Amino acid sequence: MPLWPRLRRLYHEHEYARSEHDTTNEWLYPSRNCIWQQRLISKELLIFEVGTPRRTGVDFPALKGTKSRLGGMERTSEIGLPGLTEPEVMRHYVRLSQKNYAIDLGVYPLGSCTMKHNPRLNEKMARLPGFADIHPLQSENTVQGALELIDELADWICKLTGMPAVAMSPKAGAHGEMCGMMAIRAALDAKGADHKRRVLVPESAHGTNPATAVQCGFSIDSIPATDDGRVDMAALKAKLGDDVAGIMLTNPNTCGLFERDIIEIAELIHGVGGYFYCDGANFNALVGRVRPGDLGIDAMHLNLHKTFSTPHGGGGPGSGPTVLSDALSPYAPVPYVVKSNGTYRLVEDADSGDSFGRMTAFHGQMGMFTRALSYMLSHGSDGLKQATEDAVLNANYVQASLSDVMSPAFGGVCMHEALFDDSFLKGTGVETLDFAKAMIDEGYHPMTMYFPLVVHGAMLIEPTESESKAELDRFIDVMRGLALKAKSGEVDMFKQAPIYAPMRRLDETQAARKPVLRWRVPTTD
Amino acid sequence: MRYLPLNNNDRAAMLDVVGVKSIDGLFEDVPEAARLDSLIDVPLHKTESEVDGHLTALAAKNRAAGAGPFFIGAGAYRHHIPATVDHLIQRSEFLTAYTPYQPEISQGTLQVLFEFQTQVAMLTGMDVANASMYDGSTACGEAVLMACRVKRRKKVFVASGVHPHYTAVCKNTSQYQNIDLRVADCAPNCDAGILNGLDKDTAAIIVQSPNVFGEVIDLAPYAEAAHEVGALLIAVFTEPVALGAIKSPGEMGADIVVGEGQSLGVGLNYGGPYVGLFAVAQKLVRQMPGRVCGETVDANGERGYVLTLSTREQHIRREKATSNICTNSGLCTVAFSIHMSLLGEAGLRTLATLNHEKACQLADALGAIDGVELVTESFFNEFTLRLTKPAKDVVEAMVAKNVLGGLPAARLMDGQDDLLIVCATETNSDADINAFVAALTEALS
Numbered sequence: 001m002p003l004w005p006r007l008r009r010l011y012h013e014h015e016y017a018r019s020e021h022d023t024t025n026e027w028l029y030p031s032r033n034c035i036w037q038q039r040l041i042s043k044e045l046l047i048f049e050v051g052t053p054r055r056t057g058v059d060f061p062a063l064k065g066t067k068s069r070l071g072g073m074e075r076t077s078e079i080g081l082p083g084l085t086e087p088e089v090m091r092h093y094v095r096l097s098q099k100n101y102a103i104d105l106g107v108y109p110l111g112s113c114t115m116k117h118n119p120r121l122n123e124k125m126a127r128l129p130g131f132a133d134i135h136p137l138q139s140e141n142t143v144q145g146a147l148e149l150i151d152e153l154a155d156w157i158c159k160l161t162g163m164p165a166v167a168m169s170p171k172a173g174a175h176g177e178m179c180g181m182m183a184i185r186a187a188l189d190a191k192g193a194d195h196k197r198r199v200l201v202p203e204s205a206h207g208t209n210p211a212t213a214v215q216c217g218f219s220i221d222s223i224p225a226t227d228d229g230r231v232d233m234a235a236l237k238a239k240l241g242d243d244v245a246g247i248m249l250t251n252p253n254t255c256g257l258f259e260r261d262i263i264e265i266a267e268l269i270h271g272v273g274g275y276f277y278c279d280g281a282n283f284n285a286l287v288g289r290v291r292p293g294d295l296g297i298d299a300m301h302l303n304l305h306k307t308f309s310t311p312h313g314g315g316g317p318g319s320g321p322t323v324l325s326d327a328l329s330p331y332a333p334v335p336y337v338v339k340s341n342g343t344y345r346l347v348e349d350a351d352s353g354d355s356f357g358r359m360t361a362f363h364g365q366m367g368m369f370t371r372a373l374s375y376m377l378s379h380g381s382d383g384l385k386q387a388t389e390d391a392v393l394n395a396n397y398v399q400a401s402l403s404d405v406m407s408p409a410f411g412g413v414c415m416h417e418a419l420f421d422d423s424f425l426k427g428t429g430v431e432t433l434d435f436a437k438a439m440i441d442e443g444y445h446p447m448t449m450y451f452p453l454v455v456h457g458a459m460l461i462e463p464t465e466s467e468s469k470a471e472l473d474r475f476i477d478v479m480r481g482l483a484l485k486a487k488s489g490e491v492d493m494f495k496q497a498p499i500y501a502p503m504r505r506l507d508e509t510q511a512a513r514k515p516v517l518r519w520r521v522p523t524t525d
Numbered sequence: 526m527r528y529l530p531l532n533n534n535d536r537a538a539m540l541d542v543v544g545v546k547s548i549d550g551l552f553e554d555v556p557e558a559a560r561l562d563s564l565i566d567v568p569l570h571k572t573e574s575e576v577d578g579h580l581t582a583l584a585a586k587n588r589a590a591g592a593g594p595f596f597i598g599a600g601a602y603r604h605h606i607p608a609t610v611d612h613l614i615q616r617s618e619f620l621t622a623y624t625p626y627q628p629e630i631s632q633g634t635l636q637v638l639f640e641f642q643t644q645v646a647m648l649t650g651m652d653v654a655n656a657s658m659y660d661g662s663t664a665c666g667e668a669v670l671m672a673c674r675v676k677r678r679k680k681v682f683v684a685s686g687v688h689p690h691y692t693a694v695c696k697n698t699s700q701y702q703n704i705d706l707r708v709a710d711c712a713p714n715c716d717a718g719i720l721n722g723l724d725k726d727t728a729a730i731i732v733q734s735p736n737v738f739g740e741v742i743d744l745a746p747y748a749e750a751a752h753e754v755g756a757l758l759i760a761v762f763t764e765p766v767a768l769g770a771i772k773s774p775g776e777m778g779a780d781i782v783v784g785e786g787q788s789l790g791v792g793l794n795y796g797g798p799y800v801g802l803f804a805v806a807q808k809l810v811r812q813m814p815g816r817v818c819g820e821t822v823d824a825n826g827e828r829g830y831v832l833t834l835s836t837r838e839q840h841i842r843r844e845k846a847t848s849n850i851c852t853n854s855g856l857c858t859v860a861f862s863i864h865m866s867l868l869g870e871a872g873l874r875t876l877a878t879l880n881h882e883k884a885c886q887l888a889d890a891l892g893a894i895d896g897v898e899l900v901t902e903s904f905f906n907e908f909t910l911r912l913t914k915p916a917k918d919v920v921e922a923m924v925a926k927n928v929l930g931g932l933p934a935a936r937l938m939d940g941q942d943d944l945l946i947v948c949a950t951e952t953n954s955d956a957d958i959n960a961f962v963a964a965l966t967e968a969l970s
Contacts, residue, residue: 043827047640047866056872058607060951063875066882071741071903073734073771075874080647083869086609093637093863097618100625100633104617110626117528118621121573127611130584135597136796137932138588139924145586146795152583159567171659171797172852174839185701211839211849215670217701220844258554289552294559305852313614313856314634315624315816317659317798333697348936350693357697361600361662361690361785362796374580380570383526389548390531396551397539413543413551440630445623451840468530469539501629504824508628511821511833515810517653518643 044095048519051082057089080521099502100314101445107467107475109398111417111448111460112206112254114284114306116391119378122310122371131370136362140345146366147337147344153373154337157302157321160376160384161283162293165329167322168336169364173281176301176320177212177248179333179359183299183324184246184275185216186331186356193273196245200269202231204255204452209248209279218245225454229255229410229419231265244272250279251295252286254452255410256395256417256460266296275299275328283307284464285392285416288385298325304365308372319368330354335363390465391416394472398463401476405483409455416464422457430486432457434494437505438485441498442478526570590793593927594957594964596887598907598948599737599937600661600688600763601796602788604876605952610790610863619859624816624852628831629823634855635830638818641862648768648865649760649782650775651804655815656832657854658801661763661785662691665731666698667803667814667848668759668781672729673704674847675812676756680726683708684747685715686736688763689937695731711938713738713900713909720750727754729781733761734771737937738900738946739884739907741771748778757781765789765802766950767905769870769877781805789868790860800857811837814848876951880906883949883958890962891947896969900944907948909934914969916945922968923961930961 068074084092101108108115126132134143150168157166167183170176181199188196199218201209203225210220221239226232230253247269251259259265266276278292278300284307286292292300304310304319324332334355335348350357379387392415399408399418407424408414422432436446436459448460463472486494498504531539536548545551552560571579590603597603614620618633625631625638638656645654658664669681681704683692689711696706709719723730730751734742748758760774762784774782786800787793805813811834819833839846868876884906892899896913912919916933923930934944949958 044636046636046643048643051866051869053870056869056875057609057867058872058876060872060875060879063878064882066885068770068881069885069888069903070771070881070905071743073741073743073903075768075770075772077650077773077776079769079773079870079873081644081865081868081870081873083872084866086607086867089609089863089866090613092866093613093619093859094616096633096636097613097616098633099630099636100618100622101627101630102618103621108623110623113623115621115623119528121576123615123620125577125580125584128581128584129589129591130581130587132792132794133589133591133603134587134795135590135595135603135793135929136601137597137599137936138590138929139920141921142588142924142929143795145583148586149580149583156567159565171663172850174849174851175659175663178849182697182701206851207839207841207843207846208849208851210844211842211846214844215698215702215849217703258552260554260556263556263558288565289561290555290559291561291565295556311620311856312623314619314622314631314637314859315656315855316852317800317854317857318852319798357700358690358693359663359697360660360694360797361688362660365797366795367798370580374576377568377571377576377579378528378573379526381564381567383529383570385564386526386529389551390529390536392551393531393536393539393543393548396543396545400543413545413553415551415554436627437629440627445630446627465529465531469535471530498629502632503629503827503829506628506823506829506831507821508831508833511819511831512836515817515834516820517639517810517817517833518646519639 044092046519047082047084047092050088051084053080053082055085056083057086106443107463107471108445109447109461109463110445111462112281114462114464116309116464117466118309118311119375122374125374126367126370131366144344149373150337150369151339151344153369156376157323160287161300161323162291163323164326165324165332167324167332169333169359170301170320170322171360171365172316172318173301173303173320174208174212175359176322177208178215179322180277180299180301181212181216182356183328183331184277187328188245190354195243198243199245200239200247202249204253204454205248205250206254206279206281213248229257230259231261233261240268240272242272244274246275246277248277248279250282252282252415255419256414257410258415262295281306282416285388287388288381289388298328304368304372309375310368310371317365317368319365331356333357333359387465394463394465394467397472398461398476402479405480417460417462419455420459421455424483425486428486429491430494432459434497435482435486437497438482438494441500444475444478594960595929596931596947596949596961597929599932599946600690600785601793602764602948602950603793603952604788604950606790606792606864607867609867610860613863614856614860619856625832628829632829635818637859637862639820639830641858642818644862644865645802645804648765649804650773651782652807653810654802654804655813655817657858658803658815659854660797660799660801661783662694664783664801664803665691665761666694668783669695669699669704671812671814672757672759672781675809676728678726678728679703680705681728682719682722682730684719684730684732685709685711686738686740687731687733687761688737691761717746723750723754723756725754727756729757729759731759731761735764735767735905735907738909739904740901741903741905744774744777744779759783764906766877766880769873770881770905780809786861790864791857798854798857800854800861812847815850816853879951883951883953884908887949887958890958891965894962894966894969906950907946910945910947912943912945912969915942919968923964926964928960928964930964
């Protein structure tokens with residue numbers, strides 16, 4: 001296998017990008033500027049094919065030869081882990097990094113994911129030894145600053161959401177959902193309401209909602225959406241009953257729309273003795289403009305890694321603090337921080353009160369708390385509100401600018417994300433997937449595809465507040481160009497895409513059918 | 526505001542295109558009763574240096590582990606992390622990417638995950654591993670659910686010595702699924718009496734080694750007893766460096782191995798984010814929770830990687846998913862994997878031996894103090910002492926001398942007030958150990 005880095009010299013293949021556009025605008029040849037051409041894309045071997053178990057990139061002091069006290073459990077077998085020296089490690093991971101797209105490289109319009117700018121101040125703050133180098137079980141009097149930070153962040157969260165309490169320990173969004181649903185389950189159990197086991201979940205919900213409810217011992221009852229993308233109130237009312245434990249509703253919903261009837265929904269659910277879980281994944285549309293507490297909710301998780309910009313890190317770590325109403329807060333998980341006489345202390349024992357239990361070994365994602373508080377302090381009440389407004393404006397600008405060539409799924413204004421269906425591609429032979437892959441060749445990460453499920457061939461675009469108008473104008477030009485190309489019959493280009501990315505389309509079917517989930521020493525047969 | 530690129534001219538022009546008069550026009554779906562007409566009562570925006578000052582002042586109120594003698598473990602361990610690790614995970618392309626849903630432009634993250642999975646499988650002596658969980662404790666909770674799914678049984682035993690917070694998470698995770706969790710009393714040198722309770726309704730037994738007291742446990746008898754009744758052995762560890770010195774759980778017959786990976790690449794972070802490791806035998810792969818990365822080829826036949834087996838996951842299976850988990854510990858897996866690549870087998874073994882030697886040195890030094898009894902015979906880098914005074918008071922007295930001298934067992938469990946759990950790693954110097962000995966001697970006198 002050649003190791004030589006190969007530069008993809010593909011400029012001559014760009015002719016297609018020139019047609020149909022105003023040729024005075026440089027950005028109408030987006031592929032020329034596509035980030036993938038500016039890189040050396042190398043085939044990078046696996047560490048197992050480069051390193052050896054005897055090599056190491058770490059120097060150690062000499063061993064003393066102490067007699068082992070491992071109780072006869074010494075490891076005698078080979079582990080096989082390859083080692084690399086420091087320069088080899090540096091090259092391997094820098095080369096690999098160059099095969100990734102990232103928010104720092106360009107628009108990352110993944111709907112429902114809130115890919116906004118990650119301020120580097122937040123990274124610096126999280127690395128202060130006073131936060132990064134403290135142990136979760138140190139004496140409380142040696143970590144007063146950490147407890148104060150958690151308390152200060154909790155105060156911001158309560159004020160921004162208009163809720164009386166927050167559980168800080170959930171490790172990510174789905175973990176926060178579990179926190180909220182467990183609090184609901186514990187509250188029902190405390191009342192002896194063991195007949196209340198049905199949870200209403202709109203069809204457009206994130207998959208984590210039904211999966212979480214089932215883990216908490218509930219059954220799921222789906223509510224359909226209306227033609228305007230919101231909860232069908234008639235269907236909801238028809239499903240109400242004494243056995244309803246609650247509802248899990250995302251707001252703004254996954255179609256990017258505010259649930260206009262949300263206050264009435266809360267009243268209806270409370271009317272049958274149920275609780276209202278609000279999925280807070282889309283809180284970026286509301287911060288500073290709407291407080292979920294004013295909508296009648298009982299629980300909602302926040303994704304600090306979305307709304308409050310702790311980085312996504314290629315899939316985590318997240319952080320999912322969960323706000324709770326007065327009705328649910330007695331059941332909050334341990335540990336939590338309390339303040340008395342100017343001193344902070346941790347309540348760690350679940351047996352002493354009504355707490356439903358412990359969700360994780362320690363106190364939650366401290367590293368994310370530091371980043372999120374740094375983000376909140378930087379923005380302030382004014383900046384947070386402005387960020388929300390800009391996020392909603394950017395999404396509406398994209399929707400309005402593309403509505404004549406693409407097909408918005410619903411009429412009217414949207415919140416922080418714009419949802420399109422695939423009807424504009426009807427008869428072209430181009431599908432949502434092809435359209436997404438063609439965006440890669442134009443230097444963009446695709447939007448969220450095929451979600452929510454209630455819209456055919458869904459394309460969910462969330463630009464966030466981090467994009468300038470100029471950046472959005474370029475993005476819109478590219479999207480328009482692609483839509484027109486699809487309609488003009490250039491199917492082949494879409495089906496081949498991506499051709500400028502580090503890899504062509506990958507065979508996901510083969511990966512699932514014959515899973516190869518690890519490297520093994522090659523056999524010689 | 527330094528993070529917001531739009532200016533008022535942009536906003537006006539964009540509102541024009543949208544066709545609304547003011548920004549309020551975009552929020553008309555919000556019920557009037559819920560529209561805020563003033564700013565929320567939190568401070569206004571701050572400059573970068575103001576925020577820096579505020580948070581630096583908070584950080585200064587904490588006693589960083591590196592600011593003096595430090596000997597706490599019990600689920601989180603202080604090791605030296607090579608500078609290369611933190612530099613690399615701050616690359617924009619790793620730091621600011623999303624979950625690799627578009628594999629053509631996510632091969633960096635995906636290949637690291639494939640390498641990570643292989644490293645975890647090798648380390649634990651198992652066939653395959655997933656792309657990480659939130660942390661060791663939540664991985665342990667998921668293992669309980671998985672074992673009950675696989676075995677279609679509802680009883681799970683927790684052996685003595687499993688970290689009580691892990692047990693608490695298992696209880697919590699399984700409490701609404703009619704799972705019968707039988708927990709042995711947590712005490713040092715506990716025998717394997719719990720094995721007598723295993724029966725044909727048992728889905729699994731959970732055993733930790735080294736356990737919360739630092740004891741190294743032979744898992745083989747537990748595996749044998751579990752397999753005899755058709756149950757699974759879930760092996761737990763909180764210190765991955767130990768696996769450079771002791772037999773892997775896979776070698777001793779574990780079916781599911783879960784652990785905390787924080788020691789490698791991640792740092793203490795006051796408890797999070799950490800990285801949960803989850804490895805299983807090949808035959809259990811399709812019941813494993815969490816994301817998994819697999820090898821495949823692209824349209825040109827070149828080797829590449831994708832997230833796979835997603836039909837187990839919530840975004841496809843919804844209420845029938847193996848777990849509700851979505852986010853994993855992405856960037857922490859990168860850090861773990863880089864640190865492990867730097868170490869390699871030779872480095873890991875040396876690091877493990879260094880830790881063990883430090884712990885032996887510390888155990889000898891502390892064990893010689895009047896009023897101290899070493900209760901852990903075999904250990905790796907952590908052991909338990911019985912003191913003649915309540916450990917909590919002793920620890921507080923040592924804090925006053927700027928020595929963070931271990932963890933009172935009572936913080937984790939009831940009825941062990943005289944036990945102190947102590948950890949030594951390669952980061953502890955001889956001077957640290959001398960300071961600890963002096964502080965403990967004084968506190969006990």
